[in-house]
Amino acid sequence: MNSSASLQNSLPDDIALKIALSLQVSDVCSLGSCSRFWRELCGSDHVWEALYRDRWPAIDLDEESSADENGNHHLHQQLDLNLMGWRGLYVHKHNEMARKAASIFNYVESYLAFEAIEVGYYLKAVEDLSAMQFGFKDVQMFFLRPNINVLFNLIGLHYCFSKLDLPAECVAEALSMCRISERQVCVRWWKLGRWFYGFRLSDESLCRNVTLGDLATSKEEEVLRVLHRGAIHEVLRVQISAAKPECTPW
Structure with a gap:
């Protein structure tokens, strides 16, 4: 018997569950590929319910359904849970948010002119994120990635401040x-x-x-005000793009 199997056999189930519950989604999936024991544990409803509620805390599937529109939506969620289990529900919700993020990407790209976007379209993208009920972890997963256009990073950052009301320290840590x-x-x-x-x-x-x-830590307050307000009063027009060499800091 190898050492990993010996450790697995000697590990109490509650401790193993605590280990799995302390991990992020990608780590849970990696751990689940280690052995049959971990695959069963990491695929359990205990783990995926915790992951779901951590990522989408505003969605409460335990409340009783009502007869109004929101209640009907909640009833559909309960049916999805019964059919798919927590892991299936998580994957379903993740794919839904991925499609919504893709629609934002397509919208912004359709209004890019010479790699810049007018502030009205930019602010519309931020409002759309709010209407689509993106949570902080959704923003981190889809909009705060280093391999996408920096404008999408900025939209996610702006949304965290203006709609999620997150502390500057929290947002700055996420950027880091x-x-x-x-x-x-x-x-x-x-x-x-x-x-x-x-x-x-x-x-x-x-x-x-x-x-x-610097935007996250409010070191550029004037720029933040311009982005928040858009083209209004004395400001005739605002354009946002990736950094340009000819546009130097003050």
Whole structure:
């Protein structure tokens, strides 16, 4: 008998379950491939219910269904749970959120002009994330990845602040863990020219390269205000793109 099998046989079931419950989804799947024992444990409803509730805490499947629209939706969730189990329900929900994320990607890409997006379309993407009820872990999984356009990182970051009301420290830590804190975006905006002795000066064009980490820690408050407000009042237009060499920090 090898050492891993010996350890497995000597490990109490409750301790093994605690180990599985402490892991993230990818780690649970990896552990489940180690042996038949771990495959059965890591595929159990105990583990996948915890993973589901951790990722989507706002969804409560234990509440009694009602006759209204929300109640009908809840009843469908209960039927899905009975048919698929917690693991199947998790996979189903994950695929649903993946499709929604893909629709946001397609929407943003359809409005990119010369690799930049106008702030109105950008803010619409943030609002769509809210309407689709993305949770923080969904945002981390789909929008805070280093191998996608930095504009999607920014949309996810903005959503965490404006819709999820997450503490800056929490968001900054997520950016660091995802290794995107140093990724940069360029925000360019045009302001109405000021009045000077009865004459209106030329409109101003302002440009700033900023890192996602600085935005998360509110070191770039002016840029954050521009992104939150969009083209309104004295700001005539706002464009966002990946960082540009000619757009230098102030």
